[in-house]
């Protein structure tokens with residue numbers, strides 16, 4: 001018996017040479033690729049360090065090349081079914097084991113007598129990991145959706161937990177933080193825990209502030225006084241792969257070595273330097289790990305088991321993330337984080353010297369938040385949103401964050417910088433831009449909302465219009481208002497006016513506004 005080698009379509013006479021559709025598709029495909037390249041050329045650069053949010057650049061071209069090759073090898077696999085595609089179980093398992101080791105979840109790291117092994121699942125990103133942690137908590141608590149089960153967290157926790165509450169029929173209970181430092185008091189957080197609580201969440205680090213929440217104290221309080229079914233999730237989507245490697249080590253105070261921590265999320269597509277689409281949720285014990293899975297045999301199709309929200313899913317992102325983890329190893333990761341830490345230190349030092357701005361004093365980690373310096377007079381103050389827009393015009397993109405209202409006093413308007421290894425090469429350039437941008441806007445009055453919103457804001461302030469009136473406006477009217485702003489401002493208005501509007505509107509109205517804004521951009 002002779003076995004024919006499989007036809008790879010790359011040599012010899014095969015369907016590729018004879019099917020006329022191949023030639024047609026190749027020609028149109030080339031044109032599509034050309035268009036794509038042109039579109040991408042108008043995006044901000046995803047590598048090179050000039051975009052200080054959204055992207056996480058190792059600064060090593062080899063890492064990106066490796067990720068693309070690994071994704072290519074995984075092309076076409078359906079991660080829906082690891083019983084068919086065995087590589088899925090192996091790749092996911094490899095990622096989970098590596099991250100579990102980094103986050104202190106291996107058997108040897110766990111406290112004496114803890115036989116609850118740590119399990120994990122690979123998800124599409126931080127939001128999905130956080131939503132699944134909340135779903136598991138709801139299920140472990142035995143609460144039905146809509147029955148009042150709560151997620152208790154500092155107000156500085158990532159918005160993904162508010163989204164989880166929205167999707168899962170839970171209630172989000174935000175605990176106020178010190179407006180000057182962004183820190184939550186563990187006692188305040190614990191005071192919000194009651195018989196409705198399914199999950200308490202802490203961040204390491206919190207995205208808007210860079211603060212690492214007091215996980216050890218919260219864990220101790222939960223242990224001593226509360227139902228053991230209440231979960232304690234640490235959102236280390238951002239910090240999970242960078243804090244443990246930070247010079248001096250910033251891990252054991254918030255990770256799985258703390259017995260009471262029941263789950264942790266960590267994003268590979270942040271400080272794992274992997275392409276977008278991979279995060280990990282680690283859970284203590286099989287029950288919690290499996291509580292967020294969905295399975296059914298009650299339909300006429302194949303038996304369904306989904307450990308995550310999606311059905312069919314790619315192996316590409318996970319394969320890329322796995323290959324990058326393997327290639328970097330502990331030593332590579334440590335070196336990249338050391339570069340990140342040096343860059344962060346230099347930028348904090350340089351930014352702190354700019355008159356009119358203040359860097360929020362935060363915990364170790366790669367996040368910087370900058371606010372206006374309240375200690376200088378109006379004439380010398382730098383508004384962080386005007387500053388962010390000016391930095392953007394000079395080729396350095398930083399992220400504006402609106403002020404956040406709470407009863408203890410608002411968290412002020414700020415701008416956010418995410419520092420990555422590549423940033424080290426650019427610290428001088430970034431500081432030059434930061435100084436010039438501050439120079440350009442120093443003493444300027446606070447940004448005003450877009451003119452198109454002026455009438456609405458005046459009516460709101462005067463009480464002629466209530467937030468409910470605004471929420472009742474037909475979608476087409478909201479759309480027209482926002483589309484007008486998009487068309488009117490062009491590129492140069494920056495984000496400051498929109499953020500000024502968000503800061504003045506009730507939060508639900510602001511949410512409606514940004515929804516309309518994105519929709520208008522997508523339709524545009």
Ligand SMILES: *Cc1c(COP(=O)(O)O)cnc(C)c1O
Nearest residue numbers: 125126127158160207235237238
């Ligand atoms: C990025 C982030 C998330 C959400 O992750 P996505 O991957 O954007 O969905 C959640 N928590 C923190 C702290 C984050 O930084």
